[in-house]
Amino acid sequence: MRHLFSVSSSLPALMAGLLLTACGGPEGPAAEELGEGTGEQAAALTSPSASISCARTSGIDISCTANASGGSAPYDPQWQNRRLMMGRIYVEGYDSGGYTRVVDCLTPEPGGTTFSLTIRFRVFDANGAVSNEAQAGPFECAF
Structure with a gap:
């Protein structure tokens, strides 16, 4: 067998x-x-994404509009200002806010003291995932 x-x-x-x-x-x-x-279902598996667009709208103001996509809505939008003054970077904590922001930034006078301003934006989605940090600038501002 x-x-x-x-x-x-x-x-x-x-x-x-x-x-x-x-x-x-x-x-x-x-x-x-x-x-x-x-x-x-597929969007829930992606990280959120942030974008920002800012422009000087007057001799005092910079107006910004931001967007978020991906991840899981609703989002918690957050803003941050970073200033470069005399070779040092000063960073503010993130503020929760909407999708538009106006930031004070006086137009510098020739020979005046200035600093560089960078505006950052990010979101947290409903699951706690954080987006990229979108930024605009630097903008030259006067004290």
Whole structure:
């Protein structure tokens, strides 16, 4: 009588197969578990993204508009001002706010004392994921 396989040589393969089956098999998670299928599910898996656009609107003001996308809405928009004065950087903490902001920045006079202002924007999404830090500037401002 001939055997199609030898039990002693097939035992390691049989054990590996049983182990894979007991652990859920070699298949990965279903597409639904990965967020594939709907745009809403896929967006929830992406990090939020932030953008900002600022322009001097007068001799005193810089007006900014920001946007957020990706991740899971609603977002917590946050703003920060960074000043470079006499070779030192001064950073304010992030303020929560909306998607528009007006920042005071006097237009410098020739020969006057100035500082550089950079405006930064980021968001946290509903899951607590943070976006990139978008920035605009630097703008030259007078004291």
